[in-house]
Amino acid sequence: MKRTALYFIFYLLLLAGCASIGSPDGGPYDETPPKVVQCSPGNKSTGNDKRKISILFDEYIKMENASEKVVVSPPQIETPNIRTVGKRVRIDLYDSLRANTTYTIDFSDAIVDNNEGNPLGKFTYSFSTGPTIDTMEVSGTVLDAMNLEPVKGILVGLHPLDSAYHDSLFQTQPLQRVARTNGSGQFTVKGVRPGTYRAYALQDMDNNYRFNQKSEKLAFDTVTITTGQRPDIRPDTIWNPDSTIRKIHMVPYIHYYPDNLVLRSFLEDDQDKHLLKTERKTPESFTLYFTAPQDSLPHIEGIGFDAQRVLLAEPSQHNDTITYWITDTLVSYPDTLSLALTYPDTDTLGIDIMQTDTLELVPKTTHAKLEKERQKNMEEWQKDREKRAKRAKEPLPFEQNPFETEFLSQKLHPGGTLDPNQNVTFTFSEPITSIDMNHVSFTMKVDSDYVPAPFVFRPVEGHIREWRLYAEWEPQQRYRLEIDSLAVKGALGHSSTAIRNDFRVRSLDDYGSIFIHLAGIEKGDTAQYIVQLLNKSDKPVTQQVADSNGRADFFYLKPGDYYMRLIIDRNGNGVWDTGEYASQTQPEEVHYFPRPLPLRAKFEVEQDWNFRSIDPTQQKPKAITKQKADKEKSIKNRNYERERQKNQSK
Numbered sequence: 001m002k003r004t005a006l007y008f009i010f011y012l013l014l015l016a017g018c019a020s021i022g023s024p025d026g027g028p029y030d031e032t033p034p035k036v037v038q039c040s041p042g043n044k045s046t047g048n049d050k051r052k053i054s055i056l057f058d059e060y061i062k063m064e065n066a067s068e069k070v071v072v073s074p075p076q077i078e079t080p081n082i083r084t085v086g087k088r089v090r091i092d093l094y095d096s097l098r099a100n101t102t103y104t105i106d107f108s109d110a111i112v113d114n115n116e117g118n119p120l121g122k123f124t125y126s127f128s129t130g131p132t133i134d135t136m137e138v139s140g141t142v143l144d145a146m147n148l149e150p151v152k153g154i155l156v157g158l159h160p161l162d163s164a165y166h167d168s169l170f171q172t173q174p175l176q177r178v179a180r181t182n183g184s185g186q187f188t189v190k191g192v193r194p195g196t197y198r199a200y201a202l203q204d205m206d207n208n209y210r211f212n213q214k215s216e217k218l219a220f221d222t223v224t225i226t227t228g229q230r231p232d233i234r235p236d237t238i239w240n241p242d243s244t245i246r247k248i249h250m251v252p253y254i255h256y257y258p259d260n261l262v263l264r265s266f267l268e269d270d271q272d273k274h275l276l277k278t279e280r281k282t283p284e285s286f287t288l289y290f291t292a293p294q295d296s297l298p299h300i301e302g303i304g305f306d307a308q309r310v311l312l313a314e315p316s317q318h319n320d321t322i323t324y325w326i327t328d329t330l331v332s333y334p335d336t337l338s339l340a341l342t343y344p345d346t347d348t349l350g351i352d353i354m355q356t357d358t359l360e361l362v363p364k365t366t367h368a369k370l371e372k373e374r375q376k377n378m379e380e381w382q383k384d385r386e387k388r389a390k391r392a393k394e395p396l397p398f399e400q401n402p403f404e405t406e407f408l409s410q411k412l413h414p415g416g417t418l419d420p421n422q423n424v425t426f427t428f429s430e431p432i433t434s435i436d437m438n439h440v441s442f443t444m445k446v447d448s449d450y451v452p453a454p455f456v457f458r459p460v461e462g463h464i465r466e467w468r469l470y471a472e473w474e475p476q477q478r479y480r481l482e483i484d485s486l487a488v489k490g491a492l493g494h495s496s497t498a499i500r501n502d503f504r505v506r507s508l509d510d511y512g513s514i515f516i517h518l519a520g521i522e523k524g525d526t527a528q529y530i531v532q533l534l535n536k537s538d539k540p541v542t543q544q545v546a547d548s549n550g551r552a553d554f555f556y557l558k559p560g561d562y563y564m565r566l567i568i569d570r571n572g573n574g575v576w577d578t579g580e581y582a583s584q585t586q587p588e589e590v591h592y593f594p595r596p597l598p599l600r601a602k603f604e605v606e607q608d609w610n611f612r613s614i615d616p617t618q619q620k621p622k623a624i625t626k627q628k629a630d631k632e633k634s635i636k637n638r639n640y641e642r643e644r645q646k647n648q649s650k
Contacts, residue, residue: 051093060114069108100130104191119633136192136227140261145587150185161196174209183630219263272346293318298343377403424469431464431491439484518550519610528569564593592619
């Protein structure tokens with residue numbers, strides 16, 4: 001009986017214990033974050049030579065996103081084993097400990113309790129192998145140099161600027177102290193020895209903590225930093241359970257600096273060159289894809305055909321994607337096209353060597369399959385025509401079967417409705433060899449008639465399939481471009497059907513204007529200042545080069561919200577250029593105007609912009625920032641809501 005009674009009491013206690021985890025009818029929720037009870041070796045201890053570390057908490061805990069958030073510094077070549085075991089965090093360091101060195105294990109906010117996920121908060125464990133421990137900190141933000149997006153998860157580190165320092169350390173030696181950025185691009189390097197340093201950021205692809213791959217994104221600061229500290233105070237807010245403020249009081253703390261570093265990360269231009277893939281969608285063409293821009297086109301030797309005579313190249317701007325059109329049907333008709341391709345390829349030492357590959361290219365859709373589909377379409381069209389004739393109970397007028405002959409097709413941009421400052425680009429389905437201008441007419445509608453109007457229709461330089469229509473477009477006018485059938489000839493032997501396109505030009509009342517005046521341009525600056533207006537996707541809508549007075553004027557803008565970016569074009573080539581570590585060249589500066597510019601029709605916006613007066617971390621508007629800040633972990637305050645619901649039910 002006694003044993004049965006004891007079992008019963010134990011069962012009741014077990015039920016009570018389970019209920020205390022927290023539920024609407026099982027007692028209050030656990031809203032207390034875990035606390036550190038004991039560290040072995042002790043936190044901030046000195047003279048330590050142990051590589052096994054144990055941190056004991058007052059309750060069961062777990063780590064969330066440990067691989068992203070937990071950082072050991074100095075960086076470890078052999079990855080440490082960091083794990084939770086019940087109420088403990090255990091760390092095994094496998095690298096030999098350095099003499100007279102401070103070690104930090106920054107857990108950030110990864111540690112939470114096991115039941116309710118209450119966060120411990122930002123927690124760092126540290127020890128020193130020497131007689132003193134280093135406590136300095138260096139903080140800042142990493143931004144993408146091209147668009148000022150915060151860079152999450154990139155490694156940030158320091159090299160001491162002592163007598164042994166040289167610029168090649170970043171490429172030859174692991175970083176001395178490291179941290180990782182959060183979702184806002186922010187970092188804090190802890191356990192830093194007082195001194196002078198250079199700061200770096202690195203997307204470390206091979207985990208060796210040094211820049212040695214062209215594919216690694218990096219940032220560097222040529223300005224040296226010196227650590228320091230001073231007493232300071234900051235506000236601390238105490239919240240009520242219902243998220244109202246109970247009290248704000250000032251808390252003293254040690255302010256470490258610098259705390260406002262800004263590193264602009266970039267990828268160098270000279271990436272490793274490799275042939276990424278080949279593709280032959282149709283028999284008449286194939287495409288080569290390379291991993292990096294090429295200085296020139298690759299060399300092709302046809303196997304069984306003359307490549308120089310037969311192939312017509314359509315390269316992208318930087319020759320990293322090249323489509324070849326096969327202008328001879330005797331070459332394109334066989335299912336397999338064989339050729340020898342010679343191109344620059346980067347070897348394991350980073351040196352470009354000429355590589356020759358023999359390729360056998362098979363189209364995804366063969367001539368036989370295309371012909372079968374064409375015959376099927378012709379038959380279906382003929383059957384449909386016969387059904388229509390049967391319903392009409394009389395023969396139909398002659399109609400050409402549209403599938404009997406393949407014609408050139410084209411796309412227009414823009415089509416239909418134009419802005420007064422736009423021109424129309426025609427993109428044809430194959431390279432164009434000629435257009436007979438005697439069979440091209442351009443007219444403007446006057447009253448009810450169309451009368452000839454001046455125009456220019458010519459190929460777009462560097463684009464073998466594009467032609468552009470230029471005209472003096474007048475607001476609220478209608479225009480028509482007509483091209484007779486067979487007037488357009490393609491390189492694959494196809495011709496055009498009759499083309500007729502109508503255009504309407506919008507009224508000036510549909511537009512507004514934005515006038516920008518840049519302040520902060522230094523005297524004697526030879527750079528070109530490119531002002532871009534952006535849409536909500538952070539994509540350029542239009543751009544202007546500011547004049548010598550720093551003015552950029554934008555006309556014929558549709559109503560809406562515009563965002564603004566500035567590129568300081570040092571070399572005047574009209575585009576943003578990246579940096580290079582070997583020459584210590586920083587990427588070209590980019591700035592954002594910190595708020596949208598709303599524009600209404602028939603209105604003008606005048607805006608002064610001192611682009612150097614705003615901290616880079618505060619420039620890019622949140623509405624167009626794609627990398628969002630990490631969600632802050634906090635106590636859920638569910639007990640307050642539980643009590644409120646209980647009181648309402650009474």
